[in-house]
Amino acid sequence: MANSRTNKHAYVRYAVIRLIQGAITVWLIATATFFAMHNVPGDPLMDEKAVSPEIRKNLQAKYGLDRPLLEQYGIYLSNMIRGDFGISYAQENRSVNDIIREHFPVSAILGVLSIVFAALGGILFGALTAINRNRLPDIVIMFLVIMGISVPSFVFAALGQMTLVNVNAFLGVSILPVAGWGSVSHMIMPSLILGLGTMAFLTRLMRSSMLEIDNADYLRTAISKGLPPTRIFLRHQLRNAILPVITVLGPSIAAITTGGFVVELVFAIPGLGRYFVQAVQQSDYTVIMGTTVFYGAFLVFMVIVVDLLYGLVDPRVRLD
Amino acid sequence: MEASFSFERTETIARAVTTTRPSLTYWQDAWRRFKANPRSLISLYIIVTIGLFTLVGPWVWTINPMLQDLDQISVPPGADRRARVVEPHVRWAITETPWTTSTTQLAVIGEATTQAVRLAWNPVAGASGYRVYRDIAEPNSPDALGLPLTDIVNAKITGFEDRLDLKPRTYFYSVVALSSKGFELKEHATLAVEVTRVITVNEAIARGLSELDESSLIGETVYLDFHPLGTDYLGRDMLARLMHGARVSLFIGVVAPFIYVLIGILYGSIAGFVAGRWDQLLMRFADFVVALPFLLFMILFKIIFNTEPGESGIFAMLLAMILLSWPATARLVRGQILQIREEAYIGASRLLGAGSMYLILRHMIPNTMGVILVTLTFAVPGAIFTEAFLSFIGMGVAPPNPSWGSMCNEGIKTMLTAPHELVFPAVFISLTVLVFNLLGDGLRDALDTRMRSD
DSSP states (O other), rough: HHHHHHHHHHHHHHHHHHHHHHHHHHHHHHHHHOOOOOOOHSSSSTSOOOOHHHHHHHHHHHTTTTSOOOHHHHHHHHHTTTTOOBSSSSSSSSSSHHHHHHHHHHHHHHHHHHHHHHHHHHHHHHHHHHHHHTTTHHHHHHHHHHHHHHHHHHHHHHHHHEEEEHHHHSSSOOOSOOOOOOSSHHHHHHHHHHHHHHHHHHHHHHHHHHHHHHHHHHHHHHTTTOOHHHIIIIIIIIIIHHHHHHHHHHHHHHHHHHHHHHHHHHHHHHHHHHHHHHHHHOOOOOHHHHHHHHHHHHHHHHHHHHHHHHHHOOSSSSOO | OOOOOOOOOOOOHHHHHHHHHHOHHHHHHHHHHHHOOOOHHEEEEEEEEHHHHHHTTTHOOOTTOOOTTTSSSSSSOOOOOOOEEEOOOOOOOOOSSOOOOSSOOOEEESSSSSSEEEEEEOTTTTOOOEEEEESSSSOOOOBBEEEEEEEOOOOTTEEEEOOOOOOSSEEEEEEEOOOSOOOOEEEEEEEEEEEEEEEEEEHHHHHHOOOHHHHTOOOOOOOEOOOTTBBTTTTOOOOHHHHHHHHHHHHHHHHHHHHHHHHHHHHHHHHHHHHHHHHHHHHHHHHHHHSSSSSHHHHHHHHOOOOOOOOHHHHHHHHHHHHHHHHHHHHHHHHHHHHHHHHHHHHHHHHHTTTTHHHHIIIHHHHHHHHHHHHHHHHHHHHHHHHHHHHHHEEEEEEEEEEEHHHHHHHHHHTTTOTTTHHHHHHHHHHHHHHHHHHHHHHHHHHOOOGOOO
């Protein structure tokens, strides 16, 4: 009993430390982004039509660009703590918060769908290959996995789109839309494509994880007890082999969010990734800073959450 | 009975002493294991081939990758390169005499060439003008006839000369009669026209396509420049661009990992050696760099470093990649060093009087080399992917410099009409990443039996 209480205590302590570390990382990301963006040659007001020095001055005053750098940094940080990322330079009257609020859910839906797809597919195919080790399904799936790891996501996106165009043209009806966003049918192809790379990676991991526990004592015990194979598979093999897959889900989320940029571009999906790329091309400071910090914070905390969950799922994990 | 013993000296059996084969060093043993794996050997051959393609290729295939061949835009490999030499174009003087025939409503006058297509049609009763459309596919609805080329507001003029960007292919021309208010009347005629490629005498001579002189050249067939893998959307040679693009992609893919792995080794071994408080501090900093969202910061660094408008952006990308990627190696090397420090053979060596330098050079580095080499091999595909990703979203190598990623970016826009522009660079990226992955697997199996993949 006492042991479990100290464990719980250690867990909370670990969680708090991780969260503080995460907050410091986010602050450092915000600072790095701020100074990085202010060292970029040129300024966001340069792209506008030729304006008189007076107007330019007024605009600079409006956006606070005439103040000393440290003061700007202070304002930026205090605004950010209050959750205010400022107003876009390129799209007048549109706050960065609005942009994030409007477009992040799209990216999030896409990301969640592809993570689910990647995890389910990875676990399923990984288990399948391990059970059929060195037989036909293993060889075929592992070949596909190597392809999945080696082909860049934009090529998959292009191929997927091309396939849709040809299938739709061949059947004469549109079974799935080629691009755009709005309904469930719009989501299927992009999330499949986005999840492919991660799925290949997870399949490989799941396979080696299954093979690793192949000689475990508890498996031999289960077999000698005469348990039915499905029960052995579900209760003993799958449950134990799945753990390493869960740990990499955190970093996988990072891979999927950035991979989303490409898929959003190719499939014309109004997600945050597309707006980030657009903001970079327009040197829209506030949007770049806002989305970078937002994405950064999101990824950092995703990794922490997954690590904490892992600690809950697997009691063997050492907390330090 | 006299026993006579004759003793003879027996031959010394030399073989018996050398029953063991010469002992193999770690690297010889690893090479033996590596050679036994056909997959890794094949991937090594392919890597050498890609290397030759990149380094030697541009010396053999000397076409400028930025040169535009405007006569051959987006042509697939193996396309027809023939062109007939014709005289310079003379404007078609269309008179107000209507063209009439009983058999067809719409016809081509003379020959349809890439220089000009001359159309004439029967006048439509009640029309006050005509509109001419062109389409690349057969129009299936009178509302979608393709690109409107011109509006003719004089009902007496029933001819039109099309000179707009003609390619050697089939076009579908449609002519619609216009009412006096400019609305389209229902009458329309469609005609499929096969356009043949021609080239003017002056141009053929200027480009050195034939050695004949001007007068005897007309009517002859010449061959346009040869593009073994076709051309892209600006008529640039795909093979040359792939070779030059490979230089960018592989330069970044090989040099960036090499440098950051080196930095990682240095950083990691320092941290591993000093241990204690400094080690903690160094590793916390590495943790921070790892936590940065990699691609977002790649993009940020790209913006900061890429100051000059005329620059290719390779250096910026290299620097950004190095700044962000070293911690993984640093962590790995530190872990290895910490582990090796505790090994018995280090203690034994120290007992025999070995100094720190000797320990590092003789024991620590050789024993981490295998792991480092494997990391390096797996880092190459990662760097190639990153370059391709950045170039694909337009943040990588600046045009007109080719890189595999930027070629994919350009190719994706024309993938339905000219798929080869996407397929070739995509195949090169995938193949390179694939063989480096396979090589990494092979090296891992050969160098470190503890890390075997299965």
